[in-house]
Amino acid sequence: MKNRILNIKNLSKSYGAFKVTDEITIDLHFDEIHALIGPNGAGKSTLIKQIVGSVKHDIGSIILDQEDITDLTDVERAKIGISRTFQVSSIIPQFSAIDNIVLSLLDKSSKTFQLFKSIRNNKDLYSNAKKILKEIELFEKSDISASDLSHGDRRKLEVGLALAMDPKVFLFDEPMAGLDESGTNMMINLFKKIKSNSPILLIEHDMDAVFALADRVSVINYGKIVASGTVDEIRKNELVRDVYLGYEI
């Protein structure tokens, strides 16, 4: 129990008769990357939305760092340490890349309600933002409007926004979708580095990346966890091959 930072028990959500998530029990240990894989529409992203609180679950509980957060709002969950990326890039389009990161740093630095001091004079915020931009290899594009960034750069910026929050756990929803090889490699190295500070629940369709990164893998299908184990165990699992992988690895 002490080893778990995030513990989700029997989380369920239905839209009418359709069960999107069906009594999902899953946990996340310190220092680990736990990958969640499954076919499109299996309920992975809905699970993420339930964990962050943007979709209200019907039953179940969520424990973060031994604190029951089941009844907290999405903002309260973000404040106490849940940081996410979105399946479809969700950034502030008219802000530059660096301003997007600074926005993400505001709450942690208690500067949201600083009414009259120019944001540009907050040297600490901007120097921290620059460090993050270097980490996600976007430093050269700091001043470019987020709407003018390429798809791959927007994915990196999404991860940068999550990093800036210095959370207890990361929930990454397909962070590598649309990235080229070097972008994917950068993400893999970055995730390996940050997981010791903040473990990662990772949804990803790039199986090479999943198998290179994950300490544990859970497979979800029709809203249920159908298998869970180490990478080797999942690779050998026939049911998983049937429902998702579809081939022998």
Add this chain to the structure above:
Amino acid sequence: MIIEKIFNKWILFFLLTIPVFGFVFEEIYYITLTTKVVILGIAGIGLNLALGYCGLISFGHAAFFGLGGYVTGILSFHALNSELMFSWPFVSSGSSDMLVIWPIVILSSAFLALIIGLLSLRTKGVYFIMITLAFAQMLYFFAISWPNYGGEDGLSIYMRNSLPIINTMDPLTFYFICLCWLFVVIFISAKLINSSFGMAFQAIKQNEERVKSVGIETFKVKLLVFVISGTITGLAGSLYTDLNRFISPSVLNWQMSGEIMVFVILGGIARLYGPLVGAAFFIVLEQTLGGYTENWQFWLGLILILEILYVRTGILSLFEKKIKI
């Protein structure tokens, strides 16, 4: 943005010179007209904070404009007639001192904005528009049915409220009082827009879900913007009552909310000087076309349609020059 900045300086130049010309050539009418532009510009700048920068499409800002106007009118009415206003918890016969009236207007507008904001900001989109409209209409009908202060006929105050040493009855002096308030409001708005708080509320307009996901309490941010916005518009209402020495329920009507919104849209949404330019354009149009036809607003509608179709971001965007990074 360079050309726009030069244009903004020209606006300030005209604001400083036109009334002086009016004074020199004894054309008081031009001073009154420019005073009206400045006051309506202040109301628009207030709405622009909520609508232009935070994406809160309030169709009820007449409530704040009217409240500011009525608070000023009622306080002044009692003071000038030496009538008791209330006797509990303390005795008051109102006040005709602007230094007393302004803080009361600011506090009461902020309080009303807080109440309306707390209820309406739980909704979004068309529901938010309808709730803010409903609040303003409630106040409008309340004012109509309140005979003590003129009801439908409105309330006249025979003297403009006063300031120590200064003769506020002098049109040029009163104009410069309003101009000072305009500068204060522009200064405060500019500071807010460029602050971390400004970054938060401008981000909310673009992507609220993302802002929530980084731990920012968007409800509190929107509420504070709404309160500041309503307070500024309330202050404009106070000055408007002093300009006309009259207040009537018409300033609480939805048409007033629509007009303030037109100033913002005409001049340029989310542009600091946009509402001021919009108000000036509106008044000039009213004065010129109004001389030819009673239905001058037909032409205003046509101009709005053309602007939304072809310019979209307001008159000021015509002076925008983008710098490529």
